[in-house]
Amino acid sequence: MKREHRDIQKTIAILKDLVAFSVLGGDSNLSIAGYIIDYLEENQISFHKVMNDRGNKMSVHCRIGPARDGGVVLSGHMDVVTTEGQHWTRPEFTLTREEGRLYGRGTTDMKGFLACCLAMVPTLKKKTLVKPIYFAFSYDEEIGCLAGPDLIRDMKRAYVERPAFAIIGEPTSMRTITAEKGVAFFETEVVSTAAHSSQVRNSLSAIEETTYLIQWLLKKMDDFIDEGNIDPRFDPSHTTIHIGKIRGGTATNIVADHCLFEWDIRNIPKDSIEKIKESFEVFCMQRIAKNKTVFPDFNIRTTANFPIVPGLDTPLNEEIVALVNGLTHSKAPGTVAFASEAGQFSKEGFETVLCGPGDMEQGHTADEYIEVTQLNTCLYFLDRLADWAKMEHKHEQKNEKV
Ligand SMILES: [Zn+2]
Secondary structure: OOOOOOOHHHHHHHHHHHHOOOOEOOOOOHHHHHHHHHHHHHOOOOEEEEEOOOOOOEEEEEEEOOOOOOOEEEEEEOOEOOOOOOOOOOOOOOOEEEOOEEEOOOHHHHHHHHHHHHHOHHHHHHOOOOOOEEEEEEOOOOOOOOOHHHHHHHHHHHOOOOOOEEEEOOOEOOOOEEEEOEEEEEEEEEEOOOEEHHHHHHOOOHHHHHHHHHHHHHHHHHHHHHOOOOOOOOOOOOOEEEEEEEEEOOOOOEEOOEEEEEEEEEEOOOOOHHHHHHHHHHHHHHHHHHHHOOOOOOEEEEEEOOOOEOOEEOOOOOHHHHHHHHHHOOOOOEEEOOOOOHHHHHHOOOEEEEOOOOEOOOOOOOOOEEEHHHHHHHHHHHHHHHHHHHOOOOOOOOHHHO
16 A cells, blocks of 8 residues: 555544444435534534435535635435345444455445545645535435435535535546436336236236337337447446336236336436437327227326436536546546436536545445555545645636536
C-alpha cells in the first residue's frame, strides 16, 4: 500500500460502526442517519434532514465551507441490499479485517465511501475552503433510487448558492465514470377467465397470453441489436429487457385466469424507457382489443414499481470530468451498466460523474469486502479535492448550470 493516509484508521473505525447498522433498502434508516447527524454535530457541522412522509426515513445533507457558487456534492446512500439466501462465511453486519480486506455488507456498496467522507470532516473544516463541499446521503437507493429526487430538490431549496458538481461515490475502483444505463422495473398482470383445461378452444389462458407479451419484449431487445442501435461504451452494448419473475395459474387442469410477471429495462442513453414502455402498451392494447370481444373479463395492466431512474451521459468536455480525472490521475473515463442516483443529479443540472472506492464486483455479493488500499486512495482523492476547493478559480459562476 502506498503511504497510509492519516485518517485511514479513523475511516475504518467509522466503517465498522456503519456496517453494524443493518439497514436494508426499504427499511427505516433513522438509526444510521442518527449516527451520522450525531457525528456532524460533534464536528459542529450544521445539517438538513429530508424526511419521508411517514417520518421513518431521512436523507441528510450538509455544507462544509462558504455559501459560494460552484461547490461539489459528494453523494452516497445509507441503505444496503439483503444478505438473505447468500452463503456468508463471515459475519454480515460486523466488520471483519483480514489481510488488507474489510468484510461486511455495504463495505463496498457504499459505506466505505461514506466513512471516507465522514472521517475527512475535521480535515475539510481545517482547510479554508473557497468552494464548498457538500455531503448528500440518501436512503432506499437499492430499491429504485427513491430518495434521490427529494434530496436534490431540498438541497436546491436549502442553499442560496448553487453547487455545480456532483460526485457519486458508488464503487468504481476510484475511476471516473461518465455514463451509466438508466433502469425501470415493471409488473405486468394478465387477467382472463378460469375454465376446465379440456376447454382450451373456448377459453383463454392468461399464461398463454403472457408468453406473447414476453416474446414481444424479447424480440424488442433483439430488434435493438439488429437495427444497430448500440453504444459500444457499455457491456452489453444495447438496451436490455429482462424478465425476472413470473407467477400464474392454479393447477395443471385449469385454464389460468391470472398471470403476473416482473421485468426490467436498462437503457443506453440514446434509448428512451418511456418510448419502449409506450410501444409495449400499444401491443397490449391490441391484444386486449382482440380478446375482449370474446372474453369480456380479459385485461392486461402494467405498472411501474418505481419512477424511472434516468441514465447518465456526461459530455467529456464538462469541467467535472477534467476535475475528477485530475484528482484520480486517470485519463480515460469509463462507463458502468448499473444505475445510481447520478442520472438524477445530472437531470437537475449538476455536472455529474461517479467515482468511489471498491469494486462493484464485490457489491451485493456474499462476503462483500473492500480493500483498505481503496479507502486509502479515496482519502487522498478527497484531500486533493479539498485542495482544489481552497483555490480561487478563473472560470467561476456556473450558476446557469443548476
Ligand atoms: Zn450503491
